Amino acid sequence: xxxxxxxxxxxxxxxxxxxxxxxxxxxxxxxxxxxxxxxxxxxxxxxxxxxxxxxxxxxxxxxxxxxxxxxxxxxxxxxxxxxxxxxxxxxxxxxxxxxxxxxxxxxxxxxxxxxxxxxxxxxxxxxxxxxxxxxxxxxxxxxxxxxxxxxxxxxxxxx
Amino acid sequence: xxxxxxxxxxxxxxxxxxxxxxxxxxxxxxxxxxxxxxxxxxxxxxxxxxxxxxxxxxxxxxxxxxxxxxxxxxxxxxxxxxxxxxxxxxxxxxxxxxxxxxxxxxxxxxxxxxxxxxxxxxxxxxxxxxxxxxxxxxxxxxxxxxxxxxxxxxxxxxxxxxxxxxxxxxxxxxxxxxxxxxxxxxxxxxxxxxxxx
Numbered sequence: 374x375x376x377x378x379x380x381x382x383x384x385x386x387x388x389x390x391x392x393x394x395x396x397x398x399x400x401x402x403x404x405x406x407x408x409x410x411x412x413x414x415x416x417x418x419x420x421x422x423x424x425x426x427x428x429x430x431x432x433x434x435x436x437x438x439x440x441x442x443x444x445x446x447x448x449x450x451x452x453x454x455x456x457x458x459x460x461x462x463x464x465x466x467x468x469x470x471x472x473x474x475x476x477x478x479x480x481x482x483x484x485x486x487x488x489x490x491x492x493x494x495x496x497x498x499x500x501x502x503x504x505x506x507x508x509x510x511x512x513x514x515x516x517x518x519x520x521x522x523x524x525x526x527x528x529x530x531x532x
Numbered sequence: 533x534x535x536x537x538x539x540x541x542x543x544x545x546x547x548x549x550x551x552x553x554x555x556x557x558x559x560x561x562x563x564x565x566x567x568x569x570x571x572x573x574x575x576x577x578x579x580x581x582x583x584x585x586x587x588x589x590x591x592x593x594x595x596x597x598x599x600x601x602x603x604x605x606x607x608x609x610x611x612x613x614x615x616x617x618x619x620x621x622x623x624x625x626x627x628x629x630x631x632x633x634x635x636x637x638x639x640x641x642x643x644x645x646x647x648x649x650x651x652x653x654x655x656x657x658x659x660x661x662x663x664x665x666x667x668x669x670x671x672x673x674x675x676x677x678x679x680x681x682x683x684x685x686x687x688x689x690x691x692x693x694x695x696x697x698x699x700x701x702x703x704x705x706x707x708x709x710x711x712x713x714x715x716x717x718x719x720x721x722x723x724x725x726x727x728x729x
Contacts, residue, residue: 375567375568375569375635375636375637375660376634376635376636376637378604378607378635379568379604379635379636380567380568380571382600382603382604383568383571383572383575383600384571386596386599386600387571387575387596389599390592390596391578409578412578413571413574413575413577413578414574416570416573416574416577417567417570417571417573417574420570420573420664421566421567421570424566449567450567
């Protein structure tokens with residue numbers, strides 16, 4: 374079993390190396406470099422989702438799937454549960470983590486707020502990828518008001 | 533907060549109750565090694581897209597590993613209580629039995645010492661980085677786990693040892709075992725400014 378520190382260091386290094394370096398910088402270059410990290414997260418999330426046993430694919434409701442992300446997926450990835458889950462019952466969910474592990478070491482408060490988005494892109498993809506394996510199309514965005522708390526917003530795409 | 537404005541209307545707190553039956557269904561997911569292995573795989577895949585030839589991917593993996601090693605050594609020394617190594621044999625033991633065990637959960641065996649005691653091999657029975665991996669034919673010169681070499685080099689450099697680490701056998705390429713060859717180059721002298729001791 375790999376030590377959690379390895380993932381943290383690898384993630385930091387991925388952000389540092391891949392952030393500015395997009396092979397195809399379109400208009401709004403920064404946005405696309407977020408997409409590279411998000412895309413990698415998506416693939417990892419998809420694969421993690423595929424590793425689930427068949428039974429888990431039989432979720433009855435959307436809310437159950439979101440609860441699964443907040444609890445099981447978060448524990449598997451970050452060794453803690455998400456702190457809260459809110460919804461407007463119209464396909465929008467807000468998942469809040471009050472001490473997001475990938476931000477904890479950076480700062481407590483507003484310092485480095487501008488740097489924070491880079492460290493969330495991979496995880497947004499991770500959530501979207503896992504949802505995709507579970508048969509749910511979604512858009513996932515993240516926002517930070519003050520480190521190390523952050524919110525992930527999941528908008529389910531209706532078919 | 534911009535993001536939450538769309539959430540007016542019936543906003544409710546969904547209850548995150550205790551025990552969820554899913555936890556019992558997927559003990560595999562509880563292991564973080566899969567996360568690391570899968571993330572590493574995604575990184576290699578991305579680098580293969582970004583660079584045209586495998587040599588550049590190898591270089592990039594080594595460089596990223598070096599950067600990780602430089603930081604990982606501090607974590608290692610703080611957690612393991614290992615003191616300074618007096619010779620390369622002791623270093624080999626610490627790497628295989630303490631460091632690999634702590635970070636990857638495996639203990640490589642140490643073999644093939646050179647007569648001068650400045651070279652040895654780490655034999656990895658099961659390299660956790662390569663779980664679920666199959667190399668496509670067109671990447672024959674890609675050294676998939678090259679990050680490890682960078683990590684070893686970076687970490688040892690921080691404890692004043694210049695070494696060379698490289699893969700000489702790899703199960704991904706059909707070899708029977710995975711072997712990393714370690715070579716001691718020189719001891720890095722403390723670089724104190726003149727007049728200070």
